[in-house]
Amino acid sequence: MPFHIISKRTVRIRTTVICLMLLVGAGLLNAQTSLQRHLSRQLDTAVVRGAHNLTREDQLKLEEHKRQMGRAGTEGRDDTSRSDTSRWGRMSLEDTLDREDDSLVQKDSLDSTTKKADTTKLEHFGYNLFAQMPEAFKPATVGPVDPGYTVSPGDILRLSIWGQTEFQSELSVSDEGNVFIPVAGQLHVAGIPFGTLEENIKRALSRHYSGLSTNPQRTFMHLTVARMRPMRVFVMGEVEQPGGYTVSSAANVFNSIYAVGGPTKNGSLRAVSVIRSDSVIATVDIYEYLLTGRSGSDVRLQNNDVIFIPPRGKTVAVSGAVFRPAIYELKPDEHFQDLLIFSGGVKSASSIDRAHVRRILPFEQRAGAEQMVRVLDIDLKRHIQDGEEFQLFDQDSLHFSPLFDDDLRNFVKLTGAVKYPGVYQSDEMTLKELVFRHGQIIDNKTFVKRADLIRLSADHINTTVHPVDLERLMTDADYNRQLNPGDEVIVYELDVVTPTDPLVTIEGEVREPGLFMLNENMTVADAILRAGGFTRRAMRTRVDVFRPDTTGTNILSRVYRVILPPNLDYSGEEGRDFVLRDRDRIVIRPDPNYKEENFVTVAGLVKYGGVYALQERNDRLSDILERAGGVLPDAFLKGATITRNAQRVVVDFEAAYHEGRRREDLILHSGDSIYIPPRPNYVHIHGEVNNPGLYGFVEGRRVKDYIDRAGGPADSAWYALITKPNGETSKQRIRGLFTGNPGVQDGSEIVVTRRQPKPPRGERRGPTLAEVIRDTLAIVTSAITIVVLVQEVKKE
Secondary structure (H helix, E strand, O other), X not given: OOOOOOOHHHHHHHHHHHHHHHHHHHHHHHHHHHHHHHHXXXXXXXXXXXXXXXXXXXXXXXXXXXXXXXXXXHHOOOHHHHHHHHHHHHHHHHHHHOOOHHHOEOOHHHOOOOOOOOOOEOOEOOHHHHOOOOHHHOOOOOEOOOOOOEOOOOOEEEEEEEEOOOEEEEEEOOOOOEEEEOOOEEEEOOOOEHHHHHHHXXXXXXXXXXXXXXXXXXXXXXXXXXXXXXXXXEEEEOEOOOEEEEEEOOOEHHHHHHHOOOEOOOEOOOOEEEEEOOEEEEEXXXXXXXXXXXXXXXXXXXXXXXXXXXXXXXXXXXXXXXXXXXXXXXXXXXXXXXXXXXXXXXXXXXXXXXXXXEEEOOHHHOOOOOOOEXXXXXXXXXXXXXXXXXXXXXXXXXXXXXXXXXXXXXXXEEEEOEOOOEEEEOOOOEHHHHHHHHXXXXXXXXXXXXXXXXXXXXXXXXXXXXXXXXXXXXXXXXXXXXXOOXXXXXXXXXXXXXXXXXXXXXXXOEOOOEEEEXXXXXXHHHXXXXXXXXXXXXXXXXXXXXXEOOOXXXXXXXXXXXXOOHHHOOOOOOOOOOOOOOOOEEEEOEOOOOOOOOEEEEXXXXXXXXXXXXXXXXXXXXXXXXXXXXXXXXXXXXXXXXXXXXXXXXXXXXXXXXXXXXXXXXXXXXXXXXXXXXXXXXEEEEEOEOOOEEEEOOOOOEHHHHXXXXXXXXXXXXXXXXXXXXXXXXXXXXOXXXXXOOEOOOOOEEEEEEOOOOOOHHHOOOOOHHHHHHHHHHHHHHHHHHHHHHHHHHHO
């Protein structure tokens, strides 16, 4: 084999290319290594920042992770191990962040006796109450108020008097706090509770109306608030938007907190302060509303009061077998017994022996402690029954363990086709007693050949199935057996062997098609009667029955054509030889000889307009017009129309009616509508003309004549569409070469269309000639260059 001689120039080119590829590869490798080191440093920094929240176990994992990272750097391990280790570091950091205050998750893994973890995320108690603004919590701005409401300037009162004297007046409280009462004069009302003010006004009016103070009373008085003054309060602290808010003058602290959307999750619900003139006048506990419905600590606000919501105090979570598991805020002097009240108490189905507390040690207890988080067991009997207190700290998490299923041992379970399924006491109970005495099988529904006894194995993990013959159990005393606690007996229905709901389907021309229960010895006529009988369109002599093929061949179904007797008379045995089976499908087809009533409508200038029946399938237009007495002398046949299915049918009525042209004499369909109009004597011109409108028809005038009468075509005119009275339309140019000028019939319509503007050069589609020549030359030049290079290579 001959060797090709490679020139020095070619060798230099190849060497240069290889060197460039090596340099690029080395640069990419260095960049990847630097990026990994940077990510590793960022990860270590993030983990160190969150290390104060790590448990001892997580800290050990972190140290192991750092050692693995160091070995990976010195031993040159592959990038896969580094990425896996980094992924572990990120997961540990996320798990650490999940332990923050706002995402307390109670995990039963802390309890060695718990079977499965409770991963339910608890919510902070009380904050969801402020998620929306119920109208019921808005104080009323008009109407009756409580006796403690203090009247102030800006309020409007409504005073009503009836009896011996009747009048009604609205009293505006002035800036000085006075109102003017007819007859009684001016009265000071500001700062007076509403109940006291009503008595003062009654006393003042009784001097002029004696019936107010007589016994029996003959004059009556009623005072109410027509409009309350607005009041401005300031809500500060842990709210989304602290600042000033305008509320009703009858609002209290609870109403005002609702008005601003409630505190944030960091805000306290237990120590809401009301500050008036730089002094705290009240401290409101929202838990009173939520847990007792009372508002003893709430106060009525005054103008420029400040509501301050401090940060949330001691926070403790409670989960497990309590009525209201949640995260609660406790006051400094509140502990286990108070938390028990807040959570609704312990459920009956809970373990009374113990509970556990997950605790983050307080700062004063961390000195020398190896672990910052500990689990403490609580003797519930001592704290619940004896009332002994247990001190709780901030971020404690208390869990009450529910009773396990293993604690409920003396029961057996019965399910399936019995009258009384359920759980029964298992003490000294036999299988026969459970099924036949307590459960009671159902006749014609219970499958007595087989039931199942499911029993827990000796390892208390797996279960075994023991078949039971109920027929033998009923008669054979030796076959009966004693039940064990935890046994489950399943009694089956008959449809486990054969379907108990055989069905047939009937469809087509019957009144109520659908599915019907199949009875024994049921025939096609029986099914048709069940379906309400035939419709008017039904073919009553025969039906098709489709039956699924179960022989296992390639045939999917078989079709049987059943001949029906007249009037479905199957009272005798004749005709009952074809019996239906499960899943048969009966199809009732329409009768091809059935004809619906076919009518057409004739209106307009005919002698006898109205509705006419089609006597034959090929009744034509001229036949119906003859039955209608013919058209009147002033009828305009050129403009007559036939409407079919809401569309116009183009027909030359004159050719069909007067000339007898078969092609134009249309065959009519049911529902057609014929209209013979009067002569219009006008031509309608519109579109791109200078004066559109209706113009009188002149015999012999042509298209351009009518366009000229309409002021001529506009500058944007393109062509004309001429529509004849019978609906035929033609197109005609009105400018340039090859223009025509056809005649116009009476009642025609001429539409002059607009010329479409030319597209801008920028929107031109397709290449120009110069672009085609340029691209062609480029292709030819490239081809020549390739040929020359190939020849040079061959020469070398």
